[in-house]
Amino acid sequence: MIGKLDLYKVFWTVGKCKSFSKAARELYLTQPAISQAIMQLENELDIRLFNRSPKGVSLTSEGQLLFEYVHSAINLIDVGEEKILEFKNLTAGELKVGVGDTISRHFLLPFLEIFHNEYPNIRIKIVNGTTLELVAHLKSGEIDIAICNFPLDDPTLELRPCIEIHDIFVCGEKYKPLLSKPIDLNELTKLPLIFLEHKSNSRKYVEDYMASKGIKISPEFELGSHDLLLEFAKINLGIACVTKEFSYEYLQKGVVNEIQLIEEIPKRSVGVCYLKSVPLSPASTRFVEIIENYIKK
Template sequence: MVTKLDLYKVFCKVGKSKSFSKASKELYMTQPAVSQAIMQLEGELDIRLFNRTPRGVSLTNEGSLLFEYVNSAINLINAGEEKILEFKDLTVGELKIGVGDTISKYFLIPYLEFFHNRYPNIKFKIINGTTLELCDLIKSGEINIAICNFPIDDHSLELRPCRDVKDIFVCGDKYKDLSTEKISLEEMVKYPLIFLEPNSNSRKYVEKFMTSKGIKISPEFELGSFDLLLEFAKINLGIACVVKEFSRDYLEKGLLYEVNILEEIPSRSIGVCYLKGVPLSLASAKFVEILSSANFSLNDSI
């Protein structure tokens, strides 16, 4: 039994290909069957949908108007069918993630590995950028989720903290004494400072804290790479502001030393954010669940 939906699918295919013969090949139907379907639809609607010429067919004005609606409807149906397929153990789909280089290297990679091992058919698209750039990409629909440095002041985004991190100051052998005796922030800023560039969310957070204490910073070096912060400090170019959790390898190997400051910088979070009020795809929702689960352990699964 031919349904109205079947007729509309044939109509869309002919409208796109502008040929009964091409449409019949794409639909795996005979050309007379395609022609009959169009005639049936025209009869039911009591209107001519195509202009027929020896060189092919073209939509009439009425046909063009109908095509816009029917094509959109069929695309929505196809999208809905794809969403249903995702429910079958996430066998298809794409996960578009925005993340900075540092968070990607020191935080995200194990989660990507775990997710890929469990759902190998889900494709990843990773876009790098600053926190502000990634927030814009979420709102433009170019990425599903972003993993960023918090805090973020944007009421259009849903924010879910995933891991607390601590900003500290580190130094090399030349300033090693600063790791044993307590030093005030006022005294510390007299030394050469190494910070991330000003548009970094991490830099803004630390700078805001220090400003609240009446301390203005004037770094000797402003870098675009977290790894360079560690390397510059290691060769004694100054005191670097870094994330403790991402610097453990240098600290444990004795390549760097944590400066013993009197007033510690309050902890902040790394988290995932996405557009508020817009449902996530199943793949995105599952990944967010893994990232933000307090009981989740990568070591249990990888």
């Protein structure tokens, strides 16, 4: 059975060609099939669309009115198909990435630069947030992919780890005596601690690990920025729990110092995640490929 859209395409072609036989050749159909399709559409609309004569066909007044709308609709479909082709060829479209400030600065920026240089016509939208906020954005469709801290326990998400990271404690000049020997996590809790806010996935990971050892923390400061953790430790306000890989600049300059632990906190990772149930757009697929290809080198 011919679908409604196909009927309108036949109608549009006949109206354009002003001939059933020419329309049949253009659509690779038989002339009886064309005639049947027009009759079906006229019956469904309960109106005559064409005047028939031995010289051919012409649109009735009602047919001419309908033809203008169908002509516009088919043109829009053609434009839509062209746009889809542009998206597939990455000559148009949008890449929507969710990421936190710290990961954006210390991990994501080089990949954004590579992608933008390769595909300058793709718009890039960055949405900032914590890991849990980014997961919510994924599920609402506000972003295509998220670059965030793992682990994540959510069966609806595809998780693709990219780099390993390590949680460490650092201090400023005042607490340098702590560097003389490895220290137990229990001893650290007796000192003023500086942690990220509760809603941070990084904070939760370290806090859960310490809780598994029977250690409860009560931070002196809870901050919303990784850079602030380092700055607070730098001016001796306490011992900050930071990500080693995102603190190299401070560590190399010696403005903060890593405290050696008797038992190191297990490593975790930063990676890409997206919904399993939603296919990635061509732009998102290519962006993930850029990241993973670089990581493999």
